[in-house]
Amino acid sequence: MASTRRWIVPSVLLVISAILVSNLRSSGKSTNHVFQTELELPLANQEESRKLTVEGDDECKNKLSLHQMCLDMIAFSSPPGSPSYNKMQNVLGKAKSYKVHLAGKGIYESNEANIRAMLEGYGLPASTPDDPPETVLHVQSDFTFCADCHTIPRIFVQSEQLATIGHKIMKKNLKPCHDQELCVIWEYSDFQYHWMKERKMQDSVVLLPIMHQSRLGEADNMHSLTNRSIDVVFFGDMSRKRRKPLIKSFNDELSNVRAEQTKSTKRMKKSYEDSKVCLITHGYHTGAAGETHRLSEFGRFGCIPILETWSDELFLEPYRKCADVVFADYDNLLNATKAVLNGINSSDDKNLSKRVNWWRTGVKWELVLTTAMTTAPS
The missing domain is CATH 3.40.50 (Rossmann fold)
Known part of the structure; x- marks a missing residue:
């Protein structure tokens, strides 16, 4: 038999599928x-x-630009008025400044630059030592997440492959973030978004291409x-x-x-x-x-x-x-x-x-x- 491989659906089928997604x-x-x-x-x-x-x-x-794809991802997981939209808005609204600490070098340095641009574009400056702790938005990763910081607004950048270590991250970071009012999860994969949705956490998850660097x-x-x-x-x-x-x-x-x-x-x-x-x-x-x-x-x-x-x-x-x-x-x-x-x-x-x-x-x-x-x- 001639060798074949899986090929992504053409745009007309994507449109049909998008309608099905909306209806579902x-x-x-x-x-x-x-x-x-x-x-x-x-x-x-x-x-x-x-x-x-x-x-x-x-x-x-x-319509197929990376920027539009980013906006489409957010709109899919967090359309205006949805629980995850409202939760992210609440987290951002509590903050007067921000601090990004993802840990490590390499790709995270480029990721951090993108996150800083997002937050500063939204009007949040980088934090100073004099800022009240409860007004500083902390952007954290699996390596730096503070599960007990209930009073501090936080964004958890989910950067890992959940198919491999999802249950570990679920217990350590995802569930604590979901359960807290001032914590929202940024996720880069719709496959992993559905993984979290199956575990009833979608109200805390915002999709965006955060791992691009x-x-x-x-x-x-x-x-x-x-x-x-x-x-x-x-x-x-x-x-x-x-x-x-x-x-x-x-x-x-x-x-x-x-x-x-x-x-x-x-x-x-x-x-x-x-x-x-x-x-x-x-x-x-x-x-x-x-x-x-x-x-x-x-x-x-x-x-x-x-x-x-x-x-x-x-x-x-x-x-x-x-x-x-x-x-x-x-x-x-x-x-x-x-x-x-x-x-x-x-x-x-x-x-x-x-x-x-x-x-x-x-x-x-x-x-x-x-x-x-x-x-x-x-």
Whole structure:
């Protein structure tokens, strides 16, 4: 049988599914499995579809822009008047200043910059030692969350893969935050939003692409794909059971594969600049939220992203049409990569420019909260 992979639904089906979601939400029914409709297309057809996405430039600047996707995510989880909207508004309303402490360096430094831009755009300045503690909004992560700080307004940035360690985070952070009036959860994945919804915590959860980051900055040299020396690059954690056979199969069939774990941002940046394909897989098992921190990191370098299929079901169209993301199941990642590599030619430069500009335009973080939080407290 010819090899096929799962392909994300076209826009007309997304519209139909969105209507179904709206109807289900208004009726109080679960929306977890609404977006299961998918097409099975041969890889050759998928490659042709990817090449045609350049025609959607206007869409990518408007309704499929990263900024609009961010607003759509908030509107999905927290429309005006909803419990999570009101809770976030209450938390923000109690604050006169803010303090961000996510812990660690690396991607969190870029995440913190985005969060600061959001809060300052909303009118909150950075805190000073003289500010009354109960007026300082604390933005915390799994590493810094204070479960006993009931009187202090807090935002818990949920940055982890709940499919792997969800029950630990649930007990330690998510449940305490949900149970407290002055704490709201920021979540990056609709798959994980539904995970929390199944546990009756959706009234405290706001969806937004908070794991997007750009710590590597811009490319120093933007090479055309045909002039790049590395076929595929992969930086990321994987279990030994998943990593060993996958990397072996890539090395056996492709001429130049760079798959390693490194903390050197200089090496990462140079590798992304020189790679035709950038690969992302799930760390431990199929069925996990999208690794948007990694995708957003290399997006500005122009390589074609090939990603192990996400369990996220919403907000995929912008990634597919504007970032040229190719989704494939774990067992078909090599076939998808070979198909993309075989289809690369000089005409891809226009697509490269489109997807790089899409990432560069990004989210206007300073406008997010002022745009999304538009109604008076209920």
